[in-house]
Amino acid sequence: MALKSSPVLFGLLARLSRRSFSTSKALASKPVTVRDALNQAIDEEMERDDKVFVLGEEVAQYDGAYKVTRGLWKKYGDKRVIDTPITEIGFAGIAVGAAFAGLRPICEFMTFNFSMQAIDHIINSAAKTFYMSAGAVPVPVVFRGPNGAAAGVAAQHSQCFGAWYGHCPGLKVLMPYSSEDAKGLLKAAIRDNDPVVFLEDEILYGMPFPMSDEALAPDFVLPIGKAKIERPGNHITVVCAGKATDTALQAANELSGKGIECEVINLRSIRPMDFDTIAQSVAKTHHLITVEQGWPQSGIGAEICARVMESPTFFELDAPAWRVSGADVPMPYARALEALALPRAADVVAAAAAVIGNKIAEAAN
Structure with a gap:
């Protein structure tokens, strides 16, 4: 009797499949989408603190435009999950006022492109009040929602606001990449006493990432202002955030197939920025590329390059730093042009060839 057809073997395999052979982080992890990780974070913080509430367009009965607030209205009711009219300037102002009064609002913009309607409240009220009150009035509000390019929604719905809000003192600006980022950083943002702009990526909402038991626990919080090395390497430092990390x-x-090992740094936090991690990496690799979906002028990459130029890290570089960014144009509607307006992996590879082309050539020979 052939062993592969034996009922005994099938029974043995069934029993083995129910056993846990490893407790390592990789094998013990569970895939969770970014959307569900954000939902977990809000749910856990609302359960932990009754001062936390959510407001925005369609966040309650419709479960959110992108289903990030799914199930929260049924669980917490009208007083803590609040549908608002389509008036960003109105409900953002309500959120800031509630934070002045000691509550912890989570203000959802259906897309951060619409936060332009509310930018006076975000900058002039939320960001500056703690300073202008000499520390007497904290403003614990989170402004969150999808940021950057979506797909096929043209110029007025597809721009990155990382550099816009990162420019302003008084704000903390976070840009998660993975599900672990999304949950840990959002929980930290909700607990923080400063206003936080939380920039998510619509394209990443449905993407599953492994999450360990530690990350799934209700007490999991990531520190604000600390970058993560997503991939270690010795030849070139690549700094990115959000979708650009992918x-x-x-x-x-x-590039690894060409013998070039990149150290990929996921910033997680745009403001405050973890420049120490960048500097330590550049001291090891002696080369730097930045990647972002936003426009090049006055962008996040420009800020990183300026900090390198103004610090001893400049003397660690063996070649000029290189920025890879979105094209300096409003987002086209046509699909082919849209793809060309956003940074692609091929653009990063080309940047690496420009920065350390001689080493790539050596590795290929």
């Missing part, structure tokens, strides 16, 4: 990791995989 682009950088794709490029790193391709």
